[in-house]
Amino acid sequence: MGIAETIAEDSPGKRVLLMGNEAIARGAIEAGIGVAASYPGTPASEIMEALALAAPRLGFHAEWSTNEKVAFEVAAGAAITGIRALTSMKNAGLNWVMDMFMTLVYGGVRGGFVVAVADDPDAHYSSNEQDTRFAAFYGEIPCLEPADQQEAKDMTRYAFELSEQLKLPVMVRSATRLSHASGDVELGKIQKLDRKPAFDKHYELAYRWNVYGPPGPVEKHRWLHSRMPLAKRAVEKLPWNKLELKGKPKLGIIAPGLGASYARDAVRRLGLEGKVAFLKVGTPTPLPERMVGRLLKAVKTVFVVEEGDPLVEFQVKALAKDLNPRVKIAGKLTGELPPVGEINSDIVANALAKLAGIRRRRDRAREFIKAEVGELVSPRSSTLCAGCQHLGSYWALKQALRKLGGRVPIVNGDIGCYEQGGYGIFAKAIKPSFSTESVRYPIESPYEALDTNYIMGGGVGLMQGEFHAGYRDGAIVAVAGDSTFFHACIPAVINAVCNLAKGVFLVMDNSWTAMTGHQPNPATGITATGERVRALRIEDVAKACGVDFIRTADPFDLGATQAAIEEALKHEGFAVVVARRVCTLQAQREKKFVGKKMVVSPEKCTSCRLCVSFGCPAITYKDNKGGIDFLLCNGCGMCAQVCPTGALSVVE
Amino acid sequence: MTELNLIIAGVGGQGSVLASHLVAMAAIRDGLRARVGETFGAAMRGGAVASHVRIGEDAPTPLVPEGGAEIVLALEPLEGLRNAVKYLAGGGILLTNTRAWTPVDVNTGRAEYPSMETIRGAVEKLGGRVIAIDATSLAQQAGNVRTMNVVMLGALAGVDKLPTSPESLKRVIRENVPKGTEEVNLRAFELGFSAVREK
Ligand SMILES: Cc1ncc(C[n+]2csc(CCOP(=O)(O)OP(=O)(O)O)c2C)c(N)n1
Numbered sequence: 001m002g003i004a005e006t007i008a009e010d011s012p013g014k015r016v017l018l019m020g021n022e023a024i025a026r027g028a029i030e031a032g033i034g035v036a037a038s039y040p041g042t043p044a045s046e047i048m049e050a051l052a053l054a055a056p057r058l059g060f061h062a063e064w065s066t067n068e069k070v071a072f073e074v075a076a077g078a079a080i081t082g083i084r085a086l087t088s089m090k091n092a093g094l095n096w097v098m099d100m101f102m103t104l105v106y107g108g109v110r111g112g113f114v115v116a117v118a119d120d121p122d123a124h125y126s127s128n129e130q131d132t133r134f135a136a137f138y139g140e141i142p143c144l145e146p147a148d149q150q151e152a153k154d155m156t157r158y159a160f161e162l163s164e165q166l167k168l169p170v171m172v173r174s175a176t177r178l179s180h181a182s183g184d185v186e187l188g189k190i191q192k193l194d195r196k197p198a199f200d201k202h203y204e205l206a207y208r209w210n211v212y213g214p215p216g217p218v219e220k221h222r223w224l225h226s227r228m229p230l231a232k233r234a235v236e237k238l239p240w241n242k243l244e245l246k247g248k249p250k251l252g253i254i255a256p257g258l259g260a261s262y263a264r265d266a267v268r269r270l271g272l273e274g275k276v277a278f279l280k281v282g283t284p285t286p287l288p289e290r291m292v293g294r295l296l297k298a299v300k301t302v303f304v305v306e307e308g309d310p311l312v313e314f315q316v317k318a319l320a321k322d323l324n325p326r327v328k329i330a331g332k333l334t335g336e337l338p339p340v341g342e343i344n345s346d347i348v349a350n351a352l353a354k355l356a357g358i359r360r361r362r363d364r365a366r367e368f369i370k371a372e373v374g375e376l377v378s379p380r381s382s383t384l385c386a387g388c389q390h391l392g393s394y395w396a397l398k399q400a401l402r403k404l405g406g407r408v409p410i411v412n413g414d415i416g417c418y419e420q421g422g423y424g425i426f427a428k429a430i431k432p433s434f435s436t437e438s439v440r441y442p443i444e445s446p447y448e449a450l451d452t453n454y455i456m457g458g459g460v461g462l463m464q465g466e467f468h469a470g471y472r473d474g475a476i477v478a479v480a481g482d483s484t485f486f487h488a489c490i491p492a493v494i495n496a497v498c499n500l501a502k503g504v505f506l507v508m509d510n511s512w513t514a515m516t517g518h519q520p521n522p523a524t525g526i527t528a529t530g531e532r533v534r535a536l537r538i539e540d541v542a543k544a545c546g547v548d549f550i551r552t553a554d555p556f557d558l559g560a561t562q563a564a565i566e567e568a569l570k571h572e573g574f575a576v577v578v579a580r581r582v583c584t585l586q587a588q589r590e591k592k593f594v595g596k597k598m599v600v601s602p603e604k605c606t607s608c609r610l611c612v613s614f615g616c617p618a619i620t621y622k623d624n625k626g627g628i629d630f631l632l633c634n635g636c637g638m639c640a641q642v643c644p645t646g647a648l649s650v651v652e
Numbered sequence: 653m654t655e656l657n658l659i660i661a662g663v664g665g666q667g668s669v670l671a672s673h674l675v676a677m678a679a680i681r682d683g684l685r686a687r688v689g690e691t692f693g694a695a696m697r698g699g700a701v702a703s704h705v706r707i708g709e710d711a712p713t714p715l716v717p718e719g720g721a722e723i724v725l726a727l728e729p730l731e732g733l734r735n736a737v738k739y740l741a742g743g744g745i746l747l748t749n750t751r752a753w754t755p756v757d758v759n760t761g762r763a764e765y766p767s768m769e770t771i772r773g774a775v776e777k778l779g780g781r782v783i784a785i786d787a788t789s790l791a792q793q794a795g796n797v798r799t800m801n802v803v804m805l806g807a808l809a810g811v812d813k814l815p816t817s818p819e820s821l822k823r824v825i826r827e828n829v830p831k832g833t834e835e836v837n838l839r840a841f842e843l844g845f846s847a848v849r850e851k
Contacts, residue, residue, distance in 0.1 A: 002828065015680055016680070017673060017676050017677050017680055017686065017688070019690075124691070148687075148712075149687075177689060177714045177715065178714070180689075180690045180691070181687060181688060181689040181690060181714035182673060182676060182686075182687065182688040182690070183685075183686065183687045183688070183714075184676075184680045184685050184686055184687075261712050261713045261714075262713055264712050265712045265713045265717075268712075269717075344713070344715055344717075345713050345715070345717055346717050346718055349717075366719075366742075366778075369777050369778060370737055370738075370778070372777075373733075373737050373774040373777055373778060374737050376733065376766045376770055376771075376774055377730065377733050377734045377737060377766070378730060378755060378757055378758055378763035378764060378765055378766070379755065379757050379763060380663070380698075380699065380700045380730065380731070380734075380755035380756075380757065381755065381756055381757050382698075382699045383698060383756050385698065386698075612760045617698050617756045617759070619759065619760070620754075620759045620760075621759065621760050621761050622761070629754065629759060631753075632698075
C-alpha cells in the first residue's frame with residue numbers, strides 16, 4: 001500500500017509512516033480542503049505531490065501553478081469564496097508571494113487559507129537560509145511551527161479552523177529536517193465539507209476584497225490589528241504550547257518547532273529531566289505570552305532553542321524587559337547557539353551543558369582516529385546524470401564562447417539541474433582576486449560554466465544590466481531551464497526586447513521541472529493530476545514577446561547546438577536559443593530512451609582528457625586512458641562527438 | 653532490544669530511502685515509534701544519500717547523534733565508510749555491500765577508492781566491525797539486480813539487532829514493493845539473510 005492510498009484513506013486511529021510534507025498534506029485533507037496550488041521547491045514539493053495523488057479520488061482541485069505567486073493567488077481566490085485552500089512552497093517561494101501576502105491580510109479570507117512554507121536552514125537545497133516566520137510576523141498573521149510529523153498533520157488541520165476563526169491566512173512553517181523526515185502519525189477523520197462557494201463583496205466589511213474600497217487601506221490595516229488580540233487568546237489554549245514548570249529551577253528552555261525536539265533530546269541526554277523548566281512553543285508568532293511570562297518570572301536563565309533566525313528570542317527579550325529584566329536570555333543573539341547553519345541535538349546538548357554547568361568530556365583519542373580515518377573517504381562530487389542533455393548544452397556553449405565569446409565572457413546562471421554547471425565541482429579552495437579589470441580564468445573542470453547565479457529568473461535580468469553598463473570585454477549570456485523560463489523569465493525577456501538589450505539567452509528545455517523531482521510545467525503538457533493539456537513551446541512565447549532571433553537545437557547534437565549558439569553570438573540584438581531534449585532520467589523512467597551501443601578503443605586514445613572535461617559521470621580515466629563505465633552509461637553518444645580520435649565511439 | 657539507531661547509506665538510485673521506510677514501517681507495525689531523517693533533494697542520480705532510522709518507544713529527533721549509530725547499513729562501501737566515520741558507535745557494525753559505485757572524483761583520477769581491506773581496517777580502528785556481502789550478485793541471483801536494497805534488508809535482519817521481527821519486515825516488503833515483484837524481493841531478502849547467517 002503506497003502513499004497514494006494512505007494519504008486519502010479514511011481510517012481514523014490508524015498509525016502510518018508519513019514524511020513531514022505528506023503529514024501536512026494529510027492535515028489539509030482531513031480539514032476538507034477544496035483547492036490546493038503550489039510550485040515545486042525542495043524541501044516542500046511532496047506536500048503538493050501527496051495532495052495531487054489524493055485530489056482526483058476525493059474530488060478537490062490540485063495544481064502545479066506557473067510560480068508561487070500565481071499558486072498563492074489561486075488558493076486565495078478559493079478562500080475568498082469560502083472554500084478551504086492551501087498553498088505550499090519552499091522558503092524562497094514566499095519572496096515571490098510577498099506583494100499579495102502583505103495586502104491580502106488587510107481583508108483576510110472567508111474559507112480557511114493555509115500557507116505552508118518549508119524553510120531550509122543550512123541551505124541544503126536553497127540559495128539562502130531565510131527564516132520565513134518573519135513574514136508571518138511582518139504580515140501580522142499567526143504561524144504554527146510543528147515539532148514532528150504528528151504535529152505537522154494536526155497543526156495543519158487546525159490551521160484551517162484558526163484561519164476561519166480569525167478570518168486571516170495562517171502560516172504553517174516547516175523546515176528540511178521535518179519536511180524531509182518521516183515519522184509515525186496517527187490518522188484522523190477526513191471531514192467532508194459540503195460548502196458551496198459564495199461571493200459577497202461587502203462580507204462583514206465594506207469592500208472587503210478590494211483593498212482600496214472605502215474606507216481604504218488604513219482602515220483595513222486597523223481591522224488587521226484588531227485580529228491580534230483574538231489570535232493571542234487562541235494560542236494560549238493550544239495543546240502545542242505547553243509549559244512544564246515544577247519546583248524552582250534556575251534554568252528554563254523556550255523552544256519552538258524542531259528546536260523543541262532537539263532541546264528535549266538534549267535534556268534527556270544530559271539527565272536534566274525535571275530539573276529545567278520547558279516551554280514547548282507551537283506558535284512562534286504570536287507567542288503564548290502568558291506562558292512565556294510565567295517562565296520568565298520563575299527562572300534565572302532562559303535558553304531559547306530555535307531553528308532559523310532568533311524570532312522567538314527577540315520577542316522573549318522584549319517581554320523580559322517588562323516582566324523580569326534581570327533574567328539572562330541565551331540563544332543565537334548571545335552566541336550560545338550558532339547564528340547560521342542548522343542546529344541539531346549535539347549542538348543543543350553542548351550549549352545546554354555549558355548553561356547547566358555540566359562538564360562534558362571530549363574523547364580526544366577518538367577524535368584523532370576519526371580525523372585520520374576520515375582521510376580515506378573519497379569525496380563523491382555531485383554531477384549531472386550520465387547522459388544528461390544539459391552536458392551537451394554546456395559543451396556547445398563553452399566551445400562557442402571559446403571561439404566567439406571574446407576575452408572575458410559572462411555567463412549568467414539560473415536555478416535548476418543545470419546550475420550544476422555552475423561551479424568547478426573539484427575546485428574547492430579558490431583565492432579571491434582584487435582586480436579592478438576583467439579577469440579571464442581558464443575553465444579547468446567540466447562544471448565551471450556559470451559566472452553568476454542567484455535565484456530563479458535572475459540571470460536574464462542581470463545580463464541586461466551588464467550590457468547597458470557598457471560591458472564589452474566579452475559576450476554576455478544567460479541560461480535558464482524551461483520551468484524557470486515560465487516561472488520567472490518572461491517579463492525579463494520582454495524587457496530585453498523593449499529596451500534594446502543585446503545578449504544570448506540559452507534556454508535548456510528538458511520538458512520537466514527536473515531538479516525538484518520531475519513535476520510537470522507548461523512545457524510538459526500534463527497537469528498535476530495527470531490530465532493531458534497543451535504543451536507551450538518556449539519559441540512561441542519568445543516570439544510573442546517580440547524576440548526576432550530564435551533558434552532551436554538538440555543538445556545531443558553537439559555540433560548543431562554549438563552552431564546555433566555561435567549564430568546567436570553574432571546576432572546584433574537579443575537572441576534566444578532553445579536547446580531541447582527531454583530529461584534523460586525521465587525518458588528512461590518512461591521507457592522512451594533509446595541508447596546507442598558504445599565502444600572503447602584504448603589503442604586510439606591519446607590521453608588528451610577531453611572526454612573527462614565533458615563531465616559525464618560515466619566517463620572514466622584510468623592508466624592514462626579515457627573509458628566508459630558501462631554500468632552508468634546510457635548510450636547518449638555525446639562523448640563520441642567529444643573524443644577527437646575515435647577512442648570512444650558509437651557502434652553504428 | 654526496543655531501541656535502535658540505524659543509518660542506511662548509499663548512492664542516489666540504489667533504493668536506500670525505500671529501505672529505510674520499510675524498516676520504520678515494520679517497527680510501527682510492531683507498535684514501536686519510528687523516525688526517518690532523510691537526505692535527498694535533487695532528483696539527480698549518483699549523489700551520496702543517507703537515511704537515519706531511529707526506532708524506540710520515544711524517537712524524538714530525526715537525526716542520529718554523531719557516534720550514535722549501532723548499525724550502518726551500506727548499499728555502497730564508500731558511503732558506508734563515510735557514514736561509519738561520523739556516526740558509528742563504538743562496538744557498532746558496518747554491514748556493507750561489497751560492490752562499489754565509483755564517484756567521478758575517482759573515475760577521473762582525482763581521488764582514490766579505499767579497498768575493502770582499508771575499509772575494514774578503518775572501521776576496526778574506530779572500534780567497530782565490518783560484515784560484507786556481495787549483495788549486488790545476490791540480487792542478480794534473486795532475479796533482479798534492483799532488489800539489492802532488499803538483499804541488504806535481509807542481511808540486516810540476519811544480524812539480529814532489529815527491534816522488529818523478520819516476519820514484520822517481510823510483510824511490509826510484500827505490501828510496499830511494486831506489484832509483481834513481491835516474490836523476487838522476498839527471495840532477495842532470504843538470500844541476504846542467509847548470507848549473513850553463514851558468516
Ligand atoms: C522561488 C523558487 N521556487 C522554487 C525553487 C526550487 N527550484 C529549484 S530549481 C527549480 C526549477 C528547475 O526546473 P527547470 O528550470 O526546468 O530546470 P531543470 O532542473 O529541469 O534542468 C525549482 C523549481 C527555487 N529555487 N526558487
